[in-house]
Amino acid sequence: MKSLPSPRRTELLAAGAATVTVLLWASAFVSIRSAGEAYAPGALALGRLLAGVLVLGVICLIRREGLPPRAAWPGIVVSGLLWFGLYMVVLNWGEQKVDAGTAALVVNVGPLIMALLAGWLLKEGLPPRLLAGMAVSFAGAAVVGLSMSGEGSASVLGVLLCLLAAVAYAGGVVAQKPALRHGSALQVTTFGCAIGAVACLPFAGQLVSDAADAPLSATLNMVYLGVFPTALAFTTWAFALARTTAGKMGATTYAVPALVVLMSWVALDEVPGWITLVGGLVCLAGVAVSRSRPRTAAAAEEVGPAAAAGPVAAAPETSPEPQREQA
Template sequence: MAQRIETVDKGAMAAAAVTVILWASAFVFIRSAGHAFSPGALALGRLLSGSIALIAIMVITGERFPPRSTWRAILISGVLWFGVYMVALNWGERHLDAGTAAMVINIGPVLIALLSGFFLAEGFPPRLMAGIAVSFTGAVIVGLSNSDGGSAAALGVLLCVLAAVCWAVSVVVQKPALTQASALQMTTGGCVVGTLACLPFSPQLITEATAAPITSTLSLIYLGVFPTALAFTTWAYALARTTAGKMGVTTYAVPALVILMSWLALGEVPTLLALLGGLFCLSGVAIARSGSTRPLPAPAVNPEASPAE
């Protein structure tokens, strides 16, 4: 039994590492593809590419539809995380550099802890409340660092905060559902729902795709196949095997990776004030997650879930 638990933990850690790296790369590729695609069109193209890849995997592996008891969670996470989140992030990165956007988004783990206190009865310890205050102070500082961009920069910060809220709500909703559905089922369902929610952007996608350079189109496809289809699946896989708080901890490395990647690929370096704001964001998350945490029981085994998950 002890050996089996150790193996599962290593698998969850590996899956989380894949998620962090691919999600970090997404911030850079969004900036690259954003020159040719508007926020809504980019979200639709990304989700459409991801849905095609995920459905193909489900067909090849013989994966079944998720049980009806998970459809509500899939609908909520699909609309918020795959739909609203991606449009808001794409839009926000039109006004912020990739590293700054990643630092604002990374208040998500604090929001996850806050929502868990409300809906999962985990309470509101003092460290959590202090962490929330510090993280939102960081978001304000990031906004001030882009004050020369006026209302556009402020809008970028607000859009990234909106994306973080959508992420947090979706994780809290998704966590219980993963006891009944596989990671592949949850991710495919959410991606398809997000695609349907973004269908109103179809005219823009068609128009912009015909004029987009091949590099931008390849960036869009990359976003759909890797940071979406693969990374969201590895996220769900790891989330099913650990607590939501611990999964939030794994995203702490994303802003640092994004800053490095955007500097190497795009030549973007955040200002010192933006870095200070990002430090506040990450410090707030660290404060909120410090101290002892109570482990949750392992997810129940669902007979309808794929054994190959």
């Protein structure tokens, strides 16, 4: 009986960390939209990453984390290039073409792509429901794209950029998962962020130029993006990912689009059109289909201690692997 609290506590800690991540990432879509009025996509990404590296570097020095083990570097490099680098640049660009709510709806196809990549590369399997969910989600993304077509090619480009961001996000998470078997969440996040910053250095001149003309509110938004949705939220994400599977973590982002629509409505007076919202909901329905499971599997999982552990534990995977992979 005394052995149950430890896995239970691990699941609850992972769920709590994932919740912090979801809230901060939702706010990031709104801040990107606001700061993007004064900063170019690449400049905003670089400024955000530099702020994040500065905060994370100080924390690493205080905690004396040191360099990650050699075995963690391949995953750190790939996740740094894809997630911290490519993802941030194309998302910033996409949010200059579409509103924050639409961007969040399209980017949330990422968990589905993540599950597909995890099934292929991390051997989590490719069940028929996953493939069916993928078809539904991409149909929803097509509806979003068509709904924006009447507003000009720039809006369609924005949807395509957000789809590319979703692919980069998913690839970065799948690459990060193996790295967390060898390095701590703080190490993996700090050096991934640093690699993303190095990849964005070609935008340094543009960052200096934009910062000279940007209003203080835009610059503060950029710093906020670096400190909270990057330094803090990416670390809490890595902490949770080290204690569960990539597929389960993808499920925690389901609430992001709804939170973004609410935040962008309050802060930016932006609400996606009805057809766009329907397309986004179809995207999420596809993700839900892909993550559903037969009743027999669900009933079997309910008898375990993770059954009441919140949204992270509610995802389909039932492998005991997370307990072996704790960082």
